[in-house]
Amino acid sequence: MHSSREGIDLRLVALVSGGKDSTYAAYLANKAGHEIVCLLSIIPPSEESHMYHYTNIHMMPTVSSAWGLPIILHHSKEDELAELEESLSLLKVDGVCTGAVASVYQKSRIENIAEKLGLETISPLWGCEPEKTLLEMVDEMDVMMVRVAADGLGKEWLGKVLDKRTAYQLIEVCRKYRIHPMGEGGEYETFVLNAPHFKKRIRVV
Missing domain, CATH: 3.90.1490.10 (putative n-type atp pyrophosphatase, domain 2)
Structure with missing residues (x-):
């Protein structure tokens, strides 16, 4: 579990795509004692995005219903990072849970935004086998x-x-x-x- 506040239970927003990594990361965060209070999905303009997954975007309302949690859907138009920052800045949470596994590009950018907003970053799958x-x-x-x-x-x-x-x-x-x-x-x-x-x-x- 990657967080700068180990042992402290946090209220988290989970960055989700509907896929296995973000879903399992949120499950592990729950098991570690954190509380996922809402979901956030940034919808990229095309599948060429290096930050977000495109394949399951049409299923995100169904994902929200299955989790039993509210979801914020933010349609990205140009600056994906600025739009992530805007979405996170509106939430009353302690941190963000990511499904990052090995992409330094993705993880570092999310961490930089979270740090700027005073949020923790939890990435349970980072460095896993x-x-x-x-x-x-x-x-x-x-x-x-x-x-x-x-x-x-x-x-x-x-x-x-x-x-x-x-x-x-x-x-x-x-x-x-x-x-x-x-x-x-x-x-x-x-x-x-x-x-x-x-x-x-x-x-x-």
Whole structure:
């Protein structure tokens, strides 16, 4: 758990995309004693954004309902960082929870904004062992593959809900093609249908 106030329970806003990393990070923050009080999703103008995920944006109201928490949806037009700062500045929270895993670009920018606003940053997945963490994720959550963009990951993966067996298969593909096991380079995207902290499961019809 990465925070400058270890051992102090915080009221947090969770930066969420609907994917496995931000969802699992919030779950771990809850387990550590922090309280997620609301969700924040910055909606980028296109999928070319280096800061935010685009794939699940149409599902964010459903995500909010599943978590049982209010969500702030901020449509980014130009300056993604300024718009994140604006959104955070309006919230009465102690800090922000991120799903950052290995992207220094993403994590450092969020931390700089949080520090400017006097907020803590909690990034439970930072520096994790990716294969081990992926297996832990699929044990705790129902994670569906919704986008693939790498050699070795064909359309047969789309719509697949990962369990231990398919997670091991994914890890083998990642090893073979030298893909980050958690898709840090955008090689694949996920959507979480259920997690321990959800109030209700998201059903796909």
